[in-house]
Amino acid sequence: MSTDPWGRVDDDGTVYVRTAEGERAVGSWQAGEPAEALAYFHRKFEELATQVELLEQRVRGTDLHPAQAEASIVKLREAVATANAVGDLDSLLERLAALTDLVAKRREEVKAAREHARAAAREVKERIVAEAERIAEHTTHWKTGGERLRQLVDEWKAAERIDRATEAALWKRLSAARTAFAKRRKVYFAGLDEQREGIKAEKERIVAEAEALASSTDWGNTAAAYRELMRRWKAAGRATREAEDELWARFKAAQDQFFQARSAVFAERDASLRENAEAKEQLLAEAEKILPVSDARAARAQLRGILERWEAIGPVPRDARDRLEGGLRRVDEAVRKAEEAEWQRSNPEARARAQTTVNQLRKSIEQLEQRLAKARAAGRAKDVADAEEALAARRSWLAEAERTLAEFS
Structure with a gap:
């Protein structure tokens, strides 16, 4: 043994x-x-x-x-x-x-961590719902409000799940907020359509008056009447694009008919208007020196002075009018675009929205990265794939958002 x-x-x-x-x-x-x-x-x-x-x-x-x-x-x-x-x-x-x-x-630590994560997720989802309800109740920026609500839904989906009852109650509030926003927007645009119908009716009256004056030979008074009609046209606001284009074409046709007839009568006087044309040629050359616009405010002030002198010179021969007026319009359009660009760059509300979007996307990416790490550690292949797909989308959106924000710098 x-x-x-x-x-x-x-x-x-x-x-x-x-x-x-x-x-x-x-x-x-x-x-x-x-x-x-x-x-x-x-x-x-x-x-x-x-x-x-x-x-x-x-x-x-x-x-x-x-x-x-x-x-x-x-x-x-x-x-x-x-x-x-x-x-x-x-x-x-x-x-x-x-x-x-x-x-x-x-196990106790995991349970505590899970409870902590659920509490944090609940805070996130309560914040999302609260913001959605504020948008639904107060905002009148329909495009940005709708975009933000879509972002909030994406943030909701990216957040961790919480207990079923609370999840269902909060989702019901979020859905109700989106529905309320959609109803308010619908009511607003219905009112806008009604307003545009009123504008269309007013412009139809203006066009009828313009067409009635088209054959007038009372050159001075009729020209003044057309200026008044133009003032009323601008003050009326804008109808739908289709109605606006059709009515403007009729208004301009009537106006052109009158002024073309007047120009024919005044053709004999064109010789005396050549000096005006030469003066406006010089003013146009001066205006073109404004381009390219580097300081929109200074350019507008300079152009305003040129316009005042332009108007003071008086009429020019018909064959030079379109070219001169067109050249000055091109300068004015360039200045206007520069002003719009400057306004966009200096708009604090737009910058704040861009910064908020970047911040939210960064936070969403951070949360998704945490989810991805947990999924990888736990060996949950489907959760890993879902998180990676969501991360790729958020990172693409973040790059675009950061480019938009950079445009305000």
Whole structure:
């Protein structure tokens, strides 16, 4: 008979292991010496010890999910308890018991972290709902309001889920806010359509008066009447684009008919108007020096002075009028565009919206990166794919938002 601290081989070749509960037969050995039998069953023990050590490393060195860890511990504990091996099996069970305590602690930590994440997600979703309700109740910037509501829905989807009842209640409020915004916008544009119908009716009256004056030969009074009609036209506001284009074409046709007839009568006087044309040629050259516009305000002031002198010069021959007026209009259009660009760059509300968009997207990306890291650590392939797809979209939106913000610099 051969023995060692953890087992022995009986005379009949039966191999026993010693545990705190006593001896237990683990096999028999008939092929050789007892020392060989013990060596064989020691190797079986070493294999189990290696498995325990690997599990310890996974539990202590990684973020192995508690449920997976507990399942592994239970499986390995059963293997140790019934192992056909010779060695300090009790020490392996003690190590597994220590791991069980550690995993229980880890489970509590995971539970606390999950509760914290849900509380944070609830705060995020409550903020989203509150902002959506403010937009629905107060905003009159329909385009930006609609865009912001779509962004809030994306932020909602990107946020962590919370308990079902709270999630459903908050989503119901968010949906109600979107519906209320859509109804207010619809009412606004319905009123706008009604207003445009009134503008169309007013401009139809203006056009009728203009067409009635088209054949007049009372040059002075009729020209003054057309100026008054133009003032009323501008003061009336804008109808729909289709109605505006059609009515303006009729108004201009009537006006052109009158002024063309007057020009024909005054053709004999064109010679005396050549001096005016030369003076306006000089003014046009002076105006063109404003371009390209580097200072919109200074350019407008300079052009205003030129326009005052232009008007003071008086009429020019018909064959020069369109070219001169067109040249001055091109300068005025360039100055106007420069003013619009300057206004866009200096508009604090637009800049603030652009900055808010960038901030929100950065925050959304940070949250998604956290979700992606958790999904990768937990080995959730679908969640990883979803998070990566969402991140790619947010990063693309952020790049565009940052370019928009840079335009305000």
